[in-house]
Amino acid sequence: MVRLTMYKYFQVGKTSLKQEIAYPINFVMWRVRNIIQILLVLFLWDSLISDPRKVLFGYSRDMILTYIFGIMLVRAFVLSSKSMDVAGEVARGELSNYLIRPVNYFFYWLSRDFASKVLNLSFVFVEFSLLFLILRPDFFFQTNIFYIGFFIFSVFIGILIYTLFLFITSSVTFWMPEMGWGAHFLLNVVLVEFLSGVLFPLDILPQAIQKVINFLPLPYLVYFPLQIYLGKQSTYELVRGFVVEIFWLGALALFLNFIWKKGLKVYESQGR
């Protein structure tokens, strides 16, 4: 039973991948754009902080470079999602297509999302190796296998939390079909942009604010994983971080389940 279910979502991911590479040229161009973007940012920061001894907000040169590079990577993985258009599917009534089949809509999109991420990860790996061999930038390499393991685990949970965010904000469309995009913009763009550590490392904020923010789910999307990778978290911070993060994962999942059920009751299955 469980195996069959796993197989179901594996097949969803596989089909999604086929769709993604149905236009190979588009896909390649998109990767090229990514590389150019990475190069630009790298060159920019490399020239801004050319002095290797300079320390900025407690970050050394190689750590800043790594942080910036890491943000681009982690962000590309966590703050991007195939399920971006759930609100649209609800408003247009396309959700009906899934509701009438024995498939879980959340896991459906999650499978598609993970498939896409695996594909991109393999490309990033090749691109990164090439970049590194050619440019030899000053990067900080984490050698502690535990930190790397925790880093990957926290990215994984970050992806789940962000997907839950997307689904929860999209649920607004059940009641207000026009509001889906607005809710998404407020929460997932503005708030996340500020408080996930994408714009700046959160530890440059005053301690008091940091304390509050640390109890929100947002820092766990980008900032927390990167701090783990950079080895900047004490054991206490690490444990506390994971406890808070996993608490939010559970709470958001329960909340989504609750609000989704309510939403389906007013769902109008529009469009014919």
Place this chain on the structure above:
Amino acid sequence: MRRSGIKENINKAVVVSGLVKNFEVLEKGARNIDRIKSLLKPKKKVVTALKGISFSIGKGELVGFIGANGAGKTTTMKILSGLLYPTAGFVQVLGFNPWDRKREFLKRISLVMGQKNQLWWDLPAIDTLELNRAIYEIPHLTFKKVLDELVEILDVKDLLTTPVRKLSLGQRMRFELIAALIHQPEVLFLDEPTIGLDVVGQQAIRDFIYQYNRKFSATVMLTSHNMSDLVDLTKRVIVIDKGEIVFDGKLTDLITNYAKEKIIKIYFSGDVNIGSLEKICKIRRYAYPEAVISVDRSLAAFTAAELLQNFPVADITIEEEGIESIVRRVFRGEAVNG
């Protein structure tokens, strides 16, 4: 009493009783000032799409569900397949409450809506079908057997590996149908399955529905504005009008019920004053020397006599109203029982 009621339900695929569905609509207003007002103080209007309808469909039956635009056909089907939450009333399909959307329930039904598509646009149809095999947990062997059969009947075997976006509308519709049937549902809700197809395409789909109903003894509920769909396929029809069921019975009975008028065809032998002809009957078509008129059944003989007396008539025939024009009137939403 009770026991026999339960027994009866066992042989029913669909049981609907007192089903009501309300939609809440926000009134936006036509003028901009009204729209701004409605933002501040939203006015809600309740649209009652279904006003407590009741009917049941036996296992293996093929029923036509007809009515004018906006009568409530699609709404009913969406409730029966668990997409919409009913406002009130009792609904049971294969013994399940559709709203629960249990996996065992979803695996045994299918809803096909003419223009809704589940096929993956950039991929060949076989990929969507393979995905459905996994989603519906169909064993490989069964899948292959059913697929072979379906592509054979619908004559699309060679197109399985063509990207869907390169298929014509009709070819795509056939694959939509295959994708909806690959799990061999016992109950099939078809909402205008032949919409947008050419005559050949319509015929292929019709033949197919007929065969599917026979072969798998599947229960089929079909809406269509296409008269041939109904005449060819259904024995029983349910007519819905403005959210109420106004007829439920044999198609042939519908016709006798409905046929309130008779058709009189006249060939004139000389000039006719149309004005005075219009005074005694309803003219449907007039192209000298032929006129087609319709009159109330009870007045048919009288009118014919009148015509013979006052007009230069070469030939006259009295006919029953054709099934096509009756069904057309049903589609226009004319009252069934007057």
